[in-house]
Amino acid sequence: MPTPNKTETSIINLLKTAKVKDKYLSGEEMSETLAVTRSAVWKHVSSLREAGYNITARPNKGYSLSEPLPFNAFEVSSKLKTSKIANNLLYFKELDSTNTKALQLAKEGATEGTTLIAETQSGGKGRLGKDWHSPPGVNIYTSIILRPKIAPQKAQSLTLMAAIAVAKTIEEFSPIKPSVKWPNDILVEGKKIAGILTEMSSETEQINHIALGIGINVNMKDQDFPNDICKTATSLAVLKGEKIDRAEVARALYSNVEKWYKVFLDTDLSSIIDTWLNYFTSKGKKICVSGTPPTEGICMGIDSDGALLIKNDDGTTKRVLSGEITSIY
Amino acid sequence: MPTPNKTETSIINLLKTAKVKDKYLSGEEMSETLAVTRSAVWKHVSSLREAGYNITARPNKGYSLSEPLPFNAFEVSSKLKTSKIANNLLYFKELDSTNTKALQLAKEGATEGTTLIAETQSGGKGRLGKDWHSPPGVNIYTSIILRPKIAPQKAQSLTLMAAIAVAKTIEEFSPIKPSVKWPNDILVEGKKIAGILTEMSSETEQINHIALGIGINVNMKDQDFPNDICKTATSLAVLKGEKIDRAEVARALYSNVEKWYKVFLDTDLSSIIDTWLNYFTSKGKKICVSGTPPTEGICMGIDSDGALLIKNDDGTTKRVLSGEITSIY
Structure with a gap:
């Protein structure tokens, strides 16, 4: 669903205001307010319907807008309360991968906070070269360009x-x-609901730019998941038993990224580590992490570099920078 | 100077063989050996002269090749003894930056060891966004694509x-x-003769590819350096008092990179660190490293991550990941 143009966003805003008052809006009123012909109004309404807006027309009454609203940059932006993240929000019907596109735009000079959403990804990427299943109409696939001055x-x-x-x-x-x-x-x-893929362009000492890619399963149903992940994945809709407004989830996400990115930049990492550990349930458990060879031992948490700390049988602690926790005993 | 084509490389090889025997080579001989017309030989010889080869023609004797040989991919490759580094050597008359081009080629799938040389760079890059002065005809500007499976x-x-x-x-x-x-x-x-700029594309856990950019001042003369660096830069020719064959320096460089990259991949880092420290003269000295705020103290060497270790007055040791040593006391 493409992003509405200027006149179309005015029409949506008029219809939304009318909706709050439970009113219909006549083509004549719209044509006067927007200073366009009634036939132009009709054309724009048609485009908006094609763009996923439920606009009904009643004879002698006029137009009315009903839910659900479509998922597009305008709808996400309209109630967004962030100042940096998603201040420039780009919506794509389809991308190979939001991260690949974000890295390209960042290289061309896109500012920090520039955010991409794709309705679907033809080559959605997960960590370490894995795929990220990215069907249209149900989930959030987004990448945020960041430019922190860090190593x-x-x-x-x-x-x-x-x-x-x-x-x-x-x-x-x-x-x-x-x-x-x-x-x-x-x-x-224990089922995956969201994933993060951080990719960057850097010198050894300094990051040029980062694409922070996030995928969230929002409205996927159990039967929508491919066979290989149906037992290990879930979605917000599955958990809640009802359809969720993706724009609302996206807005919450961007607000949370803005808040925690500020914490990341402005404070030492202890509050990041502590908060992360609040959500980490493997600490103190015996785990196995993939690698050559795999590492097994008691998980002691993480250090300030985000490395996993694993205590071996001999009492030494090993730092693991990369891998996959394959078993928790 | 562009890279010679197949017939041209045959002509160069014939002329080089003749040169060793101190002989001239007639157009007729070449035309027979290469199975091309004498006028084709003449055309190729003209192209080779344009490409920087000193080929003289004597009536009734024939052609002869004299030194110095030009600097191009064929000349660098012809005596190269590496098996991976520069196995695919690409020569460019001018690039914005060899690293930028290398990153682009790597993204498009160029294999490990693919190496770029530019005769000149219009936007040569140094560390931390600085420029690298890159005039044509005198120096080496090269980037090597590496794909180590490391974090x-x-x-x-x-x-x-x-x-x-x-x-x-x-x-x-x-x-x-x-x-x-x-x-x-x-x-x-104390004067800069070469610099390294390592740039990479990576996930947080894994490097996708690296462009290892190296600039070496080979034949720059004192008066060739711009005012701002003339007192802080030098070249091999300045040190040796004679012109140096750039192709020979490039071959030595690629052999050394191949050798030490193998050490890097196959052993723990102790031999890298030890060898590096052999060339490091600031250990044990009081130094100051740029940063906000700058770090001052006794340099204790580096750790296995390549971080500079600086001992403060209070006896604690600080790891510095990025910056510039601004003073050595």
């Missing part, structure tokens, strides 16, 4: 920040508290 | 590896031993 060694802690922001967002809509799986998957009842 | 946290140690390879290369041509300035400038007698 790449600190990027893992930025991912922890993002995991907090996503977990807080899930918490606003889910009846059950989410947990984080190191380093950055968000689970509810 | 971005380890990229700084890759830069140390590169600093060793560059220092070893300088050592082969300079009468005076070079030193490294943390993190990765190469100096001789």
Whole structure:
């Protein structure tokens, strides 16, 4: 659903105001207010219907708008309360990957906070080269361009920040508290509901730009998940038993990212680590992390670089920078 | 000077063989050996002259090739003994920046070891957004694509590896031993002779690809340096008092990178650190490193992540990941 143009956003705003008052709006009124012909009004209403707006026309009464509203940049932006994140919000019907596009735009100079949403991704990416299932109409696939003045060694802690922001967002809509799986998957009842992929362009000492990619399963139904992930994935709608407004989830997400990114930039990392650990349920448990060879031991938490700390049988603690927790005993 | 085509490389090889025997080569002989017309030979010889080869023609004797040979991919490749680094060598008359082009080619799938050389750079880059002065005809500006399966946290140690390879290369041509300035400038007698810029595309856990950019001042003369760096920069030719064959320096560089990259991949980092410290003259000295605020103290060396270790007056040791050593007391 493409983003409405200027006259169309005016029409939507007029219809929304009328809706609040439970009124119909005549084509004549709109044509006068917007200083366009009635036939132009009719054409714009047609485009808006094509763009997913439910606009009904009653003879002698006029037009009215009914829910649900479509998911597009205008709807997400209209009630957004952030000042930096998603201040420039770009909506795409389809992208290969929101992160790939974000990295390209960042390279071309897109400012910090520029945010991309795709209705669907043809090559959605997860961590470590995995796919991210990205069907249209149901979920959120978004990437945020960040330009923190930090060394790449600190990027893992930025991912922890993002995991907090996503977990807080899930918490606003889910009846059950989410947990984080190191380093950055968000689970509810052990099933994946959201994922984060942080990609960057950097020198060894300094990050040029980051694409913070976030995927949230919002309105996927159990039967919509592909076979290989149906037992390990869930969505907000599955948990809540009802359809969720994606624009509302996106707005909550951007607010949470803005809040926690500020914490990340302005304070030492202890509050990020502490908050992240609040959602981390593997601490103190025996775990196994993939790798060559895999690492097994008691999980002691994470350090300030976001590395997983695993205590071996011999009492030494190993820092793990990359991998997948494959078993929790 | 563009890279010669297939027939042209055959002509160069024939002329080089003749040169070794101190012989001239007639147009007729070449035309027979290469199975092309004599007028085709003449055309190719003209192109080769335009490409910088000194080919003289004597009536009744034929053609002969004399030194110096031009600097191009064919000349660098022809005596190259590496198996991975520069196995695919791309020569450009002018690039914005060899690193920028290398990152682009890597993104499009260029294999590990693919190497770029530019005769000149219009936007040559140094560390932390600084410029790298890149006039044509005198120096080496090269970028090597690497794809190590390491976390971005380890990229700084890759830069140390590169600093060793560059220092070893300088050592082969300079009468005076070079030193490294943390993190990765190469100096001789306190003047900069080479620099390294490592840029990468990565996830937080895994590097996708690296552009290892190296600039070496080979034949710059004192008067060629711009005013702002003439007192702080030098070149191999200045040190040796004679013109140096750039192709020979490039080959030495690629051999050294191949050797030390293998050490980097196959062993723990201790031999990299130890070798790097051999060239590091600030250890044990009081230094100041730029930053907000700057860090001052006794330099204790570097750790396995390539971070500079500085001991404060209170006895604590601080790890510095980024910055510039501004003073050595």
